Amino acid sequence: MKRRTMLAGAMSIALLLAGCGNTELAANNDSGHGANHAQGDTHGGHNAESAAPADHLKASFAFASGSAKANEKTEIKVRISDKDGSPVNDFEVNHEKLMHLIVVSEDLSSFSHIHPEFKGEGTFTVPTTFLNGGKYKMFADFKPAGGSGTTLSEWVHVEGEAAQPSAAIAPDAKLVKEVGDKEIELSLSGTKANEEVTLSYDIRDAKTKEGIQNLEPYLGAVGHVVILSQDAEQYLHVHPLDEKATGPKAEFATTFPHSGIYKIWGQFQHKGEVFTVPFVVEIK
Missing domain, CATH: 2.60.40.1930 (Macroglobulin (MG2) domain)
Structure with missing residues (x-):
């Protein structure tokens, strides 16, 4: 269009x-x-x-x-x-x-x-x-x-006063985060550079652990993922494999160009609200 x-x-x-x-x-x-x-x-x-x-x-x-x-x-x-x-x-x-x-x-x-x-x-x-x-x-x-x-x-x-220095980003020991009333788990099919990797998100209710099956489209898709290398030189904007999925699974395919530490932000929408979940991974 x-x-x-x-x-x-x-x-x-x-x-x-x-x-x-x-x-x-x-x-x-x-x-x-x-x-x-x-x-x-x-x-x-x-x-x-x-x-x-x-x-x-x-x-x-x-x-x-x-x-x-x-x-x-x-x-x-x-x-x-x-x-x-x-x-x-x-x-x-x-x-x-x-x-x-x-x-x-x-x-x-x-x-x-x-x-x-x-x-x-x-x-x-x-x-x-x-x-x-x-x-x-x-x-x-x-x-x-x-x-x-x-x-x-x-x-x-x-310009202006900078924030307090933060520790260098490090890979998450466990790829499970809570954002508001949701629990999001991320799994990777592999962690090697220059090989296709599937990112699989499992989105569920934080209290009941029941999978959320009524995710709403965000910018025309079930979700969007942005990935940056630690030095912010490598940028990937990843769209879902099935844009019409509604949860609780959302899958994305990408290829990490180099080894190193990357931060991954997944964005989804539920009940009219967009929520963002960050993870940090190491690619060999």
């Missing part, structure tokens, strides 16, 4: 923090600004192929006021341009949105999956408030008209 994106969006989208509906982000310490990188996008149900990024496209990430400060409302601006610097104005709707914007803190403790509105001239915007100063990485995930899934990323700096 294609959409001529000369339409200007007027809807404000709130920035998520480990789920939907929270406009604030926690931050890590340190500062910095990194280069723009193109990265692959992995889709379950399509042999887990990494879509070749459109190398001729560029993304610039900025704040409308020129800078962002902790605890002050700001607006993120993402501009997509071609190799000549001309704005790109034609995108395809991908899982109900023209752009998926992933924002993570340097230590990966803060995660958001939001959807900026297209404003014309290649520019998307979304308002937010950062709870802390520090370093964040932004991933613009989109599909240009007639092209393949593309992800462009960059580090940005938020």
